[in-house]
Amino acid sequence: MAKYIIKRIILMPVTLLLAALFIFMMVSISKTDPVLNMLPQEYTQEQYDALEHELGLDQPMLVQYVKWIGHAFTGDFGTSYSTRNSVWNEIGFRIPTSAVLSLVTTVLIVIIGTVLGILCAVHQYSWIDNVINVFSKMLSAIPNFWIAMIFMLVFAMKMRVFPMFGTGTVLHWVLPVITLALPGLAGHVRITRSSMLDCIRQDYIRTARSKGEKESVVIYREALKNAMMPLITMTGNRFAMTIGSAVVVERVFALPGLGTKVLDAINAMDVPVILACTTVLCAIYIVVMLIVDLAYMFVDPRVKGRFVKAKKNKVAA
Amino acid sequence: MGEKLLEIKDLSVRYTTDGVIAHAVNHVNLELDKGEILGIVGETGAGKTTTALGILNLLPRYTAQTDGEILFNGVNVLRASEKEMQKIRGEHISMIFQDPMTSLNPVYTVGDQIGRVVKIHNKEKGKEFVEQRVDEILNLVGIPAERKVEYPFNFSGGMKQRIMIAIALACNPELLIADEPTTALDVTIQAQVISMMRSLQRELGTAVILITHDLGLVANFCDKVAVMYSGEIIESGAIEQIFDSTNPHHPYVVGLFGSIPKITRKTKRLTPIEGLMPNPASLPEGCKFHPRCPYCMDICKTEEPEAVIVNDHLIKCHRCVRKEEA
Amino acid sequence: MNVQTMKKRGQFAEVWGRLRKNKLAMISLSVLLLICMAAIFADLIANYNNIVIKQNGAERLMAPCAQHWFGTDEFGRDIFARIIHGARMALLMGFGATIISVAAGLILACVASYFGGVVDMVIMRVMDVLNSVPALVISLAICSGLGAGTWQLIVALSVAGIPIHTRMIRSNALGVMGNEYIEAAKSQGASTASVIFSHMVPNIASIIIIQITSTVATNILMGATLSFIGLGVKPPRPEWGLMLSSGTDYMLKNPHMVIFPGIAIILTALSVNTFGDCLRDAFDPKLKGKA
Numbered sequence: 044m045a046k047y048i049i050k051r052i053i054l055m056p057v058t059l060l061l062a063a064l065f066i067f068m069m070v071s072i073s074k075t076d077p078v079l080n081m082l083p084q085e086y087t088q089e090q091y092d093a094l095e096h097e098l099g100l101d102q103p104m105l106v107q108y109v110k111w112i113g114h115a116f117t118g119d120f121g122t123s124y125s126t127r128n129s130v131w132n133e134i135g136f137r138i139p140t141s142a143v144l145s146l147v148t149t150v151l152i153v154i155i156g157t158v159l160g161i162l163c164a165v166h167q168y169s170w171i172d173n174v175i176n177v178f179s180k181m182l183s184a185i186p187n188f189w190i191a192m193i194f195m196l197v198f199a200m201k202m203r204v205f206p207m208f209g210t211g212t213v214l215h216w217v218l219p220v221i222t223l224a225l226p227g228l229a230g231h232v233r234i235t236r237s238s239m240l241d242c243i244r245q246d247y248i249r250t251a252r253s254k255g256e257k258e259s260v261v262i263y264r265e266a267l268k269n270a271m272m273p274l275i276t277m278t279g280n281r282f283a284m285t286i287g288s289a290v291v292v293e294r295v296f297a298l299p300g301l302g303t304k305v306l307d308a309i310n311a312m313d314v315p316v317i318l319a320c321t322t323v324l325c326a327i328y329i330v331v332m333l334i335v336d337l338a339y340m341f342v343d344p345r346v347k348g349r350f351v352k353a354k355k356n357k358v359a360a
Numbered sequence: 361m362g363e364k365l366l367e368i369k370d371l372s373v374r375y376t377t378d379g380v381i382a383h384a385v386n387h388v389n390l391e392l393d394k395g396e397i398l399g400i401v402g403e404t405g406a407g408k409t410t411t412a413l414g415i416l417n418l419l420p421r422y423t424a425q426t427d428g429e430i431l432f433n434g435v436n437v438l439r440a441s442e443k444e445m446q447k448i449r450g451e452h453i454s455m456i457f458q459d460p461m462t463s464l465n466p467v468y469t470v471g472d473q474i475g476r477v478v479k480i481h482n483k484e485k486g487k488e489f490v491e492q493r494v495d496e497i498l499n500l501v502g503i504p505a506e507r508k509v510e511y512p513f514n515f516s517g518g519m520k521q522r523i524m525i526a527i528a529l530a531c532n533p534e535l536l537i538a539d540e541p542t543t544a545l546d547v548t549i550q551a552q553v554i555s556m557m558r559s560l561q562r563e564l565g566t567a568v569i570l571i572t573h574d575l576g577l578v579a580n581f582c583d584k585v586a587v588m589y590s591g592e593i594i595e596s597g598a599i600e601q602i603f604d605s606t607n608p609h610h611p612y613v614v615g616l617f618g619s620i621p622k623i624t625r626k627t628k629r630l631t632p633i634e635g636l637m638p639n640p641a642s643l644p645e646g647c648k649f650h651p652r653c654p655y656c657m658d659i660c661k662t663e664e665p666e667a668v669i670v671n672d673h674l675i676k677c678h679r680c681v682r683k684e685e686a
Numbered sequence: 687m688n689v690q691t692m693k694k695r696g697q698f699a700e701v702w703g704r705l706r707k708n709k710l711a712m713i714s715l716s717v718l719l720l721i722c723m724a725a726i727f728a729d730l731i732a733n734y735n736n737i738v739i740k741q742n743g744a745e746r747l748m749a750p751c752a753q754h755w756f757g758t759d760e761f762g763r764d765i766f767a768r769i770i771h772g773a774r775m776a777l778l779m780g781f782g783a784t785i786i787s788v789a790a791g792l793i794l795a796c797v798a799s800y801f802g803g804v805v806d807m808v809i810m811r812v813m814d815v816l817n818s819v820p821a822l823v824i825s826l827a828i829c830s831g832l833g834a835g836t837w838q839l840i841v842a843l844s845v846a847g848i849p850i851h852t853r854m855i856r857s858n859a860l861g862v863m864g865n866e867y868i869e870a871a872k873s874q875g876a877s878t879a880s881v882i883f884s885h886m887v888p889n890i891a892s893i894i895i896i897q898i899t900s901t902v903a904t905n906i907l908m909g910a911t912l913s914f915i916g917l918g919v920k921p922p923r924p925e926w927g928l929m930l931s932s933g934t935d936y937m938l939k940n941p942h943m944v945i946f947p948g949i950a951i952i953l954t955a956l957s958v959n960t961f962g963d964c965l966r967d968a969f970d971p972k973l974k975g976k977a
Contacts, residue, residue: 066823196937268468
């Protein structure tokens with residue numbers, strides 16, 4: 044089993060490198076010439092060549108990529124085209140903000156979503172189920188930036204309960220987290236519900252009932268443990284979607300995170316910053332996914348069994 | 361005579377889904393003494409499993425409606441409260457299901473699952489008692505007790521079914537319902553499981569209802585038989601009566617025996633019973649078997665036959681009545 | 687036409703029958719069709735050049751009234767007209783990007799599962815890498831590379847969607863591959879393409895259809911989001927996300943600017959989602975049964 048874990052941990056940076064390559068390729072397609080952007084109105088060809096060489100842009104793409112990776116390993120993400128500052132200085136302090144936002148939101152979604160989902164499954168077709176279902180469906184159709192704007196309009200501007208922008212106090216986080224959580228919550232409730240329903244329909248539930256188990260035990264002991272399995276993997280997906288949506292929410296609430304930075308950088312074609320931000324976001328995601336996959340492995344005895352030798356081999360009946 | 365362990369009186373079960381009503385079980389009457397073995401024979405969809413689930417009151421709450429009574433030791437289980445039923449299930453009546461592959465919870469150990477049924481019905485006793493009982497019952501079904509820490513996926517189909525039997529017998533129930541316990545298993549494993557069930561039954565004195573479509577199994581194992589068709593019992597009686605070809609029999613039962621391949625005789629083709637069992641949502645008028653019956657008379661199409669009982673041998677057939685009269 | 691295909695044709699007729707009985711399905715379908723009509727006949731309802739993009743300083747920032755049902759924006763343009771034309775963009779993004787991703791996913795999945803071995807491994811590794819990048823980040827990367835604009839947006843959305851579809855279709859296709867009629871067809875000399883198209887595709891058709899509906903809604907929302915942050919459609923094109931973005935500056939005093947485009951997005955996504963759910967129920971009514 045340790046072998047498997049080690050294998051996965053080694054695979055992780057490989058995936059990250061390939062993902063970074065993909066992003067690098069995409070960004071390189073851009074027709075905007077960053078060199079031109081950085082030169083004054085009138086320039087000579089020599090100045091152009093000199094700057095191009097300085098930035099390393101005169102070399103083929105793969106060479107640039109390898110160099111960038113090499114530097115990135117040492118923590119050097121290059122220099123921002125816009126501010127001429129070290130990229131790390133620009134984005135380093137932003138990482139905790141984005142990470143905390145996404146993680147806190149995902150945890151909230153999973154906890155509340157699971158509880159509500161189980162509730163719906165157990166009381167299928169009752170009024171609780173119907174109300175929650177309707178709400179979930181509607182929430183899934185609402186873009187989170189719209190929720191952000193409406194919340195800001197109502198709670199921040201009109202009612203002045205929460206601050207509009209920036210960070211500082213816990214209050215500053217309330218609106219962004221709720222905005223980010225709501226659509227994700229809708230999805231999670233529905234998935235939990237259908238996962239629980241699937242489990243409740245299984246034959247082993249009938250066996251449990253025939254033993255004389257109380258209904259609450261049947262649901263919360265027999266069914267739930269089985270339903271949890273796919274949900275753990277879903278948490279990973281949920282986190283990915285949250286990271287993506289966080290970019291927009293950060294922008295609306297002006298939170299100093301990676302999201303706001305990457306959007307500005309795209310507008311300014313500040314390639315090093317774009318690369319660094321997107322790669323860091325990917326890295327966060329990949330690490331979380333690894334933890335989720337390993338957690339799954341420990342929880343599901345069938346998966347554990349593949350890696351731990353059973354005491355005896357199968358014997359014929 | 362022994363007091364009746366189980367009495368099913370005029371049981372009818374209807375399933376309602378999307379406005380369509382399916383009459384799964386129609387006016388079934390059955391009796392069982394302590395320690396008796398009853399076989400219920402019938403095709404898929406005849407209502408056997410529904411009857412069995414009815415005895416445990418495990419029919420789906422929202423879609424099934426029941427009429428009639430099922431008396432277990434005098435208590436009507438159809439109208440008993442859920443709390444009362446939970447006391448009965450597992451301890452007084454238990455059930456083995458058809459598919460052992462899916463009937464065990466994949467995420468708990470085998471010992472845990474057997475232990476649950478012991479724990480539920482012996483709340484005052486401690487952990488040691490439970491563990492001891494689990495070991496005992498595993499040995500009884502021929503599985504080494506050390507394997508109780510393993511998960512269901514470590515076991516083959518036959519062993520899983522034995523684990524199910526262990527769960528069912530762990531609390532020494534008075535009645536065991538076995539719903540096609542060997543259908544999902546290989547023939548060789550079938551024989552082993554059945555012989556084990558037989559020796560356990562002799563040892564513990566459990567009454568058994570064996571649901572199957574295998575007449576050979578019934579002949580080997582049961583004291584009496586009931587044949588179900590379209591939710592009704594069309595013939596029932598002691599083994600000797602049913603398997604005696606000189607007795608009158610329901611045409612369906614004649615057909616069942618006739619469709620068994622005989623290795624001692626040369627035959628070009630098998631003789632199946634023509635047609636299919638009717639859809640429970642649209643049952644025919646009169647005798648439910650009449651569309652397939654080679655001896656169908658006019659009265660069969662309009663009037664339901666009365667059950668005629670001669671020496672505890674019951675037949676529901678107009679033709680057999682005529683024969684008796686004649 | 688073989689027996690399997692005939693069964694599938696009959697199945698679709700059955701599904702349609704079940705859909706017709708479902709009120710919710712019919713309502714959501716009607717709303718969708720209405721939106722499609724609006725998109726198709728947009729030019730008839732409001733002339734593009736004169737009303738949708740022409741600025742009219744005198745009438746800026748008007749609240750909803752008889753003349754302008756949804757009010758006007760900061761350039762004096764009628765919001766109702768812009769929303770109608772915006773439907774075009776939304777549906778284009780939604781359906782266009784989805785069809786491309788699903789088609790690409792279908793081809794990749796069938797190729798991977800049919801050939802197996804190295805081909806399968808390579809394709810799935812590439813999908814794994816793409817999967818390890820959050821969807822929005824993929825779109826961001828592509829938009830930064832290609833710039834902002836309509837077709838760029840569609841490309842970004844399509845690429846972001848490919849890994850999911852490939853995975854799902856492949857796992858279903860693998861299930862189909864295991865079926866014996868594939869071997870039977872191969873042994874009778876059927877060509878690769880014919881096996882893929884006449885046997886595999888009809889069987890995963892129901893999965894594909896359901897996936898399409900859920901992705902359409904996602905793409906509409908993602909497209910609006912990307913336009914909102916300025917990476918999608920460029921002004922003065924009428925796009926709902928873009929309208930919301932410019933409306934943010936004025937929303938305190940002119941909430942109508944953010945309410946109507948928002949409702950448009952929500953309504954479209956909701957009707958697509960609802961219809962998709964009803965479709966799923968219609969394909970497999972057993973799933974609706976009570977526990």
